Amino acid sequence: MSTSGAVETGLPGVAATPSPTPARAPVLGRLFRPISAEDEEQQPTEIESLCMNCYRNRNNRQLLFLRALWLEQHGDPVGRQDPGPGSTLHFDCQGPGVFLSAQDMNREVVKTDSATTRIPELDFEIPAFSQKGALTTVEGLISRAISGLEQDQPTRRTNKEAIAERIDEFIVKLKELKHVASPFTLIIDDPSGNSFVENPQAPQKDDALVITHYNRTPQQEEMLGLQAETPEEKPEEEDLRNEVLQFNTNCPECNAPAQTNMKLVQIPHFKEVIIMATNCEYCGHRTNEVKSGGAVEPLGTRINLHITDPSDMTRDLLKSETCSVEIPELEFELGMAVLGGKFTTLEGLLKDVRELVTKNPFTLGDSSNPGQMNKLQEFSQRVDQIIEGKMKAHFIMNDPAGNSYLQNVYAPEDDPEMKVEYYERTFEQNEELGLNDMRTEGYETSLAPQR
Numbered sequence: 001m002s003t004s005g006a007v008e009t010g011l012p013g014v015a016a017t018p019s020p021t022p023a024r025a026p027v028l029g030r031l032f033r034p035i036s037a038e039d040e041e042q043q044p045t046e047i048e049s050l051c052m053n054c055y056r057n058r059n060n061r062q063l064l065f066l067r068a069l070w071l072e073q074h075g076d077p078v079g080r081q082d083p084g085p086g087s088t089l090h091f092d093c094q095g096p097g098v099f100l101s102a103q104d105m106n107r108e109v110v111k112t113d114s115a116t117t118r119i120p121e122l123d124f125e126i127p128a129f130s131q132k133g134a135l136t137t138v139e140g141l142i143s144r145a146i147s148g149l150e151q152d153q154p155t156r157r158t159n160k161e162a163i164a165e166r167i168d169e170f171i172v173k174l175k176e177l178k179h180v181a182s183p184f185t186l187i188i189d190d191p192s193g194n195s196f197v198e199n200p201q202a203p204q205k206d207d208a209l210v211i212t213h214y215n216r217t218p219q220q221e222e223m224l225g226l227q228a229e230t231p232e233e234k235p236e237e238e239d240l241r242n243e244v245l246q247f248n249t250n251c252p253e254c255n256a257p258a259q260t261n262m263k264l265v266q267i268p269h270f271k272e273v274i275i276m277a278t279n280c281e282y283c284g285h286r287t288n289e290v291k292s293g294g295a296v297e298p299l300g301t302r303i304n305l306h307i308t309d310p311s312d313m314t315r316d317l318l319k320s321e322t323c324s325v326e327i328p329e330l331e332f333e334l335g336m337a338v339l340g341g342k343f344t345t346l347e348g349l350l351k352d353v354r355e356l357v358t359k360n361p362f363t364l365g366d367s368s369n370p371g372q373m374n375k376l377q378e379f380s381q382r383v384d385q386i387i388e389g390k391m392k393a394h395f396i397m398n399d400p401a402g403n404s405y406l407q408n409v410y411a412p413e414d415d416p417e418m419k420v421e422y423y424e425r426t427f428e429q430n431e432e433l434g435l436n437d438m439r440t441e442g443y444e445t446s447l448a449p450q451r
Contacts, residue, residue, distance in 0.1 A: 104208070105139035105178060108198040114224060115190035117141065122173055122184070128223070138186060138197075139178055146174050191220040251280035252287065265343075270405045273318060275343055290318060290341035296433060297402025299422040304396050305346075305406060306417045310389030313347035316407040322433065323399035325353070330382055330393070332357075336432070346395065346406075347387055354383045400429040 049060040111117065112133040117126040126145060136144070149171055156164035177184055188195050193213075199206040216224075245262045260278045267273060274291040305312065319325070321341045325334040332353070339352055358380045385391035397404050402422075408415045430436050 104200075105137065105142075105180065107138050107200065108135070108196075109138055109141055109188070110135055110194070110196040111141065111188060112190055112192055112194045114192045115188050115195045117145075118187040118189065119177070120185055120187065121182075122170070122177075124170075124174075141186075142174055142178055146171055149174075191216050192224055249278060251278070251283060251285055253285040254280065254283040256280060256282040258282075267316075267318065267405060268411070270318070271403075273343065288342060288344070290320065290343040296435065299402055300398070300400040300425050300429065301402040301404060302396065302398045302421040302423060303404065303406045304394060304419045304421070307346075307386060307393050307395055308417060310387075311409075312417070313345060313350075313387055313389075315346045315409065316343075316405075317346050317349055318343050318403075318405035319349060319397065320399055320401060320403040322401040323397055323404040325349070326396040326398065327386075328394050328396070329391070330379060332379070350383055350387055354380050400425050401433060 044061040046059045046061055048057050050056070051058045110133075111131070113131075114128050115133075116128045118124065124145075131144065131148070134140075134144070149167055153164055153167060156167065176182075188197065197209060199209055216226075246259050247262070249258055249260045250256065251258045258278055258280045260276055262274060262276045265273055265275055276287075276289045276291065278285075278287045280286070305315075319339070319342045321337050324336050326332070334353060339349075339356065342349065342352070344352075358376050382391060386393050397406060406418065408418060410416070425433075425435075427436065
């Protein structure tokens with residue numbers, strides 16, 4: 001920048017020296033001139049700013065050009081990424097059957113920061129973000145590449161002479177391109193879609209210019225900072241369904257620090273449930289607890305299975321905390337909340353029932369009754385017979401909340417050995433579930449009179 005105030009902008013139609021009465025920004029708070037279709041030629045706007053070379057206030061010219069890109073004094077385009085596909089621009093100095101003159105080196109080019117420039121004939125590439133965006137020409141683009149290669153040549157000749165000689169040979173080839181001594185191809189690949197090569201024959205078709213639109217790859221989306229906006233991205237809730245969550249707790253047996261794993265599981269032909277498992281590394285205690293992933297169902301559920309084959313022991317079973325179990329042949333009934341919620345098999349639940357009955361602390365020790373012990377042993381043997389398939393029995397699950405499940409091995413067809421009934425809950429069952437006092441509508445007006 002000279003002391004006389006002359007500014008070399010390189011922009012078409014812009015004088016080399018500023019006008020005696022430059023177009024200053026309007027006083028009423030507007031920084032730039034309003035854009036009008038009646039203007040034959042958009043004039044640049046001058047803004048006083050600090051020069052980073054001489055650290056003095058100088059005039060900075062800005063011109064609105066090409067899709068609302070601000071071309072500043074240093075030629076840096078400032079714009080937005082095109083939400084549509086990017087574009088690849090091919091400039092071939094020899095079109096199909098037509099020889100082009102060296103005037104094509106004067107074609108205007110807008111190259112953004114995200115554009116990659118390639119010349120396949122020389123196996124030469126300028127990666128994205130290695131050069132600043134600029135408004136230049138095809139010749140200027142090659143000249144910038146030459147200047148970039150010549151910048152560190154004195155240092156290379158001192159330390160790496162062989163590499164410096166090879167770069168000198170390559171620079172000679174680039175300079176020959178400026179004279180169009182032989183045909184070559186210039187490719188500007190811009191994922192943002194904001195680069196541009198002039199068509200001097202517009203609005204007619206240019207045989208030497210090929211524009212190709214394509215969909216950006218995920219890597220290009222991430223490079224442009226658009227990865228978070230892609231519609232294919234799954235929400236965070238979907239990721240949690242495929243992840244095992246862990247939180248710190250204490251072992252219920254030895255009270256030592258332990259970790260509880262929690263997983264949301266979708267049971268086929270039923271609903272989602274939450275399985276929580278704790279494994280204590282100190283005492284080896286393990287717990288398996290199941291929580292329903294949904295609300296209380298409108299109707300209660302009664303499941304009646306007729307056990308006729310040992311294969312019935314492999315049926316998956318979900319017993320919620322509100323479910324009671326009954327085996328009429330053994331005159332046995334297990335109340336609500338006993339054994340807690342469990343996701344296991346029919347065999348696993350029967351073994352838990354046997355262990356609960358036979359290892360009752362009130363029936364062991366010196367105060368145990370011999371007659372009572374014989375009954376418990378007989379009960380344990382009959383449970384083993386059911387597990388082994390030597391005894392037929394009915395297994396009944398009654399859940400007023402409707403959150404229990406027993407696998408139907410014939411699904412989606414009906415199971416001939418299993419009967420599922422849905423029933424209206426009684427007042428007592430609703431009272432146990434806490435539903436009688438639960439009001440979701442009109443509770444603002446009815447709550448005060450009831451109290």
